[in-house]
Amino acid sequence: MKKLFLFLGLMAAAANFAQNNDSMVSLDSIYRTNFLDGVFETKEDFVKGRRKNYEIYPKAFRKDERYKDGPVADPGNTVVFRYKSNDKIVHDVFAVSYNGFLYFEAGSIVVDLNRKDRFQGGGRNFDFVRALIGGQNYIYAESDFADTFEMAGVMQAGGTHTSLLRNKGFVWDFWKHEFNIFRQCKDFNAFISEKNPEGVQNCEQRLDLLSVRRAIEKIK
Template sequence: MHNCYFFSEKTSQKIKNVFAISYNGNLYFQIKAILKNRNKDDRAQSSSLQNSFVRAIMGGENYLYTEAELVNKWAAGTAVNFGVAGGAVYQGLIKGKGIVWDFKNKEFNIFKSCKDYNEFIEPKLENAVQQCEKHQPDMLQVREAISIIK
């Protein structure tokens, strides 16, 4: 399972305020930890499911990679002000965004947009830069690039 919650065996309460959990050979990052430890340029990202976890999809010596449903909180705030129609717009703003844990810099880098992804990948793997026909990068191409630089 990619998105989940973890519960304490002793108290049956949701586990909160942890960085990550290793479970059945998989590593899961808590969304709250991703947002708390993100690159300073990724500050507008948010989630309504901060106590949930996302599984690390791949990793290597440089990065661990995952994807999470995050939203730009300023765009979401604007959408919510438009009532029921705004709620539908808000749901459309939530995207599965690529996220890398950068071992060297000890921070998460969230690919907020195709442009943001390109700025991250260009110095590392120039031929993985995308043409940005849409606001979000092609996630299959993102995964391929990360599998090379991981």
Template sequence: MATTTAVSSDLTNTPMYAVRDYSDGFYVTLEDFINKKKTKLNPVERRAIVGFEKKLIPKDVIVDHIFLYTVADQMKLTGVFAVSLEGNLYIQQKNFRKYAVKGDKSEEGDNPNSYHRVLQAGKFLYLEAELANAWSKGFAYGTGGAVGGALGSSMNRLKGIAFDVVKKEFNVLKDCKDFNEFLTIYQAENVECKNKKIDIVTVRENINKIIK
């Protein structure tokens, strides 16, 4: 989120969103998503993020972070902003940075072509992802070797992400001060900051209070 002090706004006319508003299909671009303009869903299957083989995920298992593969040619799905599949809505990771609010442009994950499930919907869409500051990660990887690679990967931390569909912006809730600025926008009571970091449970609890 931007480092400037947030100012509360009039939420009277804030539109409400629901996952069910997006029927099964591909929403290729951000504009397609906003306008609910879908492209026919070619058969895709969910695959695990971890492991070399990227194993198939059973249909009855809910997973929040996945790869999507086309069934016909077993190719990883890329270049599609969002996918609605069997009652769940997934947004591609690289868009978190591409459409980030000012101040969050350096937040990135390790799998830009992966997809994250929308966990809650209402005044905004809420997701979670393991992200870190790209500059810090780049410095760690730059040390070279296995140690540098391990250090860079270990910097990722699970963070909440609020997608303001109207403003076309993803807001990474990366620390306590940042989260309080976000809460102020929605006229919610701030949380106590005992240190810079904020745990994901606290983020979830407060998102529950303001999203509907």
């Protein structure tokens, strides 16, 4: 009986966490791009605003590792895109614009990182991550990352590298043309301290992504 109560308690806590995490950003407040729908095949295309007018549709990511039959009204913050012409997965591109939202391909994020983040890796390269906040300086989003050396060690030991992945905030820097991942609290503070000193966090605690979002809103 004690095990049953413990299991129910853990399930309730997990559900509460998921609900709170989802409520952190409402659909109405998510960054909207001025780009028309299309595919940016390279970083240079994105910087120069050159898109390919391919028709695509999303399949929404679900917790059970499968995808809903698309298209859907709102695919969520992590999604796979397919070409309408042949139903093949969109991959090996930089970003896509769809229904006013901007999505970065996970594979392109880890390729175009700044020097300090070059050993960060993610999950599936063909997943797309929706931008949450954007302006003339930065575009902010969140995705799962981990240290590539640590992931390699886990896999060599027979484990699964996805167990190391953690949800982290990151920005696309319009001026430097690169991504910057906030790997930990000190890393974020080094980024934000001069731009928005009020956004500096107490590193005795874990990095609070809700506070990160508020800080980015002021400098975007």
